[in-house]
Amino acid sequence: MSLNDPKDAREWWRDAVIYQVYVRSFADSDGDGIGDLPGITARLPYLRDLGVDAVWLTPFYTSPQKDHGYDVADYTDVDPLFGTLADADALVARAHELGLKLIVDLVPNHSSSAHEWFQAALAAGRGSPERARYLFRDGRGPDGAEPPNNWNSVFGGPAWTRVEDGQWYLHLFDSSQPDFDWRNPEVGDLFESVLRFWLDRGVDGFRVDVAHGLVKEASLRDQIVEDGEEPRSGADINGTEAAPERSMVERTLRDEPMWDQPEVHDVYRRWHRVLAEYPGDRMAVAEAWTQTPESMARFVRSDEMSQSFNFAWLVSPWSASAFREVVEGTFAALADVHADPTWVLSNHDVIRHVTRYGGGAQGLARARAATLTMLALPGSSYLYQGEELGLEQVDVEPEFRQDPSWFRTGEVGRDGCRVPMPWSGQEPPFGFGPGTAQPWLPQPASWAGRTAEAQEGDAHSTLAFYRRALQARRSLTGTAIELLDLRPDVLAFRRDDVVAVLNCGTTPLDLAAAGLSGEVLASSAPAIADGVLPADTAVWLRG
Structure with missing residues (x-):
């Protein structure tokens, strides 16, 4: 790999x-x-x-x-x-x-519901270009009192909130976080300008x-x-x-x-x-x-x-x-x-x-x-x-x-x-x-x-x-790994000249008996004694 x-x-x-x-x-x-x-x-x-x-x-x-x-x-x-x-x-x-x-x-x-675009959308009303930047829809049912679909918010409850004129807006998160309509090109243009603003200030x-x-x-x-x-x-x-x-x-x-x-x-x-x-x-x-x-x-x-x-x-x-x-x-x-x-x-x-x-x-x-x-x-x-x-x-x-x-x-x-x-x-x-x-x-x-x-x-x-x-990570080389077959409760792989071993089991692993040796480059426990890897411990071996 x-x-x-x-x-x-x-x-x-x-x-x-x-x-x-x-x-x-x-x-x-x-x-x-x-x-x-x-x-x-x-x-x-x-x-x-x-x-x-x-x-x-x-x-x-x-x-x-x-x-x-x-x-x-x-x-x-x-x-x-x-x-x-x-x-x-x-x-x-x-x-x-x-x-x-x-x-x-x-x-x-x-965005936030406090964003100027959303405030403009609320003020502009149905069918307006301002509302088209977000996902406003009419409700279902005879009087539109039911949400436009059955989606729920990640934060729990319906993903729709109704506004004063009867329409609903989508928010996959909190009701204070209305979703943009990314099919509207104005939204894409806004975010290109945001990217450039921060890139121009030097962010990486x-x-x-x-x-x-x-x-x-x-x-x-x-x-x-x-x-x-x-x-x-x-x-x-x-x-x-x-x-x-x-x-x-x-x-x-x-x-x-x-x-x-x-x-x-x-x-x-x-x-x-x-x-x-x-x-x-x-x-x-x-x-x-x-x-x-x-x-x-x-x-x-x-x-x-x-x-x-x-x-x-x-x-x-x-x-x-x-x-x-x-x-x-x-x-x-x-x-x-x-x-x-x-x-x-x-x-x-x-x-x-x-x-x-x-x-x-x-x-x-x-x-x-x-x-x-x-x-x-x-x-x-x-x-x-x-x-x-x-x-x-x-x-x-x-x-x-x-x-x-x-x-x-x-x-x-x-x-x-x-x-x-x-x-x-x-x-x-x-x-x-x-x-x-x-x-x-x-x-x-x-x-x-x-x-x-x-x-x-x-x-x-x-x-x-x-x-x-x-x-120690800075000394690692190579961009490929080879997974090794040891015990079912052990994950091990080789990356160039380093072998990483993780013991997820409940019993120690005898490294030499597993065919592993070399300098201890790093370990998750203070020391790896007598070539034995304890339970819930990982080690890097070089050599």
Whole structure:
């Protein structure tokens, strides 16, 4: 299994380690309890020292913050909550000084209901050019009192909201996030101008939110569902069993007229041409929850996106055989389009992988082992802020929860993976910002031993492990792997002169007896004694 390996120099993003910063939870410079752009700029040396290649920022644009910035009111300005355009420029410049690339989030599926276009659509009325930028439709039933179709929101409840004149508008997420009509050329023109605005300011790429959702089936027909089932839209955003039918391991397909329509690829061909006009290998990565590896691969054809998030590992159980299927399926799907894979274990929408793997000491051991194995694979790896500290999901008390999915469904939501970073000190806010007050989501007192400061001098800490692993990754060569057959509960593969071994079983693995030897280049546990790989542990062997 191998990657595309062009004769000329490979673009930086093909094998980069990219660190996701959830802006409101990374670092607070002004003491209001919410992270901001100057706070991030001040912490960039930490990310350089960690060993990452690029930083991806979640949305920081002007927004009512109904969905924490994924409801954008102005795509070309910074929300005062996070700073100013000058702060954004300073962040880009400082990142580049430190040798870091900067990727910003783009939200093209929907705007905020506060966006000037949507406000104009409400004012203009039925049949107007202003309404044609969004998906307004008449309702069903004698008086139009029923939604135009049976689609449901990802956040729960109907995907339609009725306005005063009786029409309905589509929102696949919160009612404050109306979906654009991407069949209207004005929408495409708007977003080309947005791309150019940020490219001109020096950003190195874009993470594209809901990349598979921009174009809906033209008829807006009902979703076909099995008898007794409710219509569903998108992934389980709570992340415990995040869309297993979308993974490469299980391929239960369902009817989805709101997702992954063929015309969406025309959008990304246009964007590809825009990015190609700029120097420095500018890139775009798609958040595309597609149902098969083949449909995911279509987003990364040579004239479309640079990358697409590969969520298959993230949604897999702790299982060597499941992980092997993910690796095999990923490489097989990308072979025909000569694209490079991405690997990701956590992000701002899912339960942190320490907790998914069982929590406590076992969950942390498994998380470190999975991370080391992921980092050995060719392609790009995406890290989520705080995983280098071994942070677990926080059980945020109901009175503090802010995720819109909590308010719409009563389910816990995503707040638990978004609790602000602990940097230093013995009690909240753990150096997150000046002052002594808890930040926008309260931090648990138990994090005192997990701060970056507390782990800084500990050679056995998770922070030290990440730094060693990322340093060792820089010595890896080759863009092909060979899967090895050892035990059913062990995943092993060779990449050039390095063998990566992950023991998902409950009994140790004798490496020599398995025919493996060589220098220990990296390991997820403090030491590999007597050539024995413990359970829930990974190692890289060179030689």
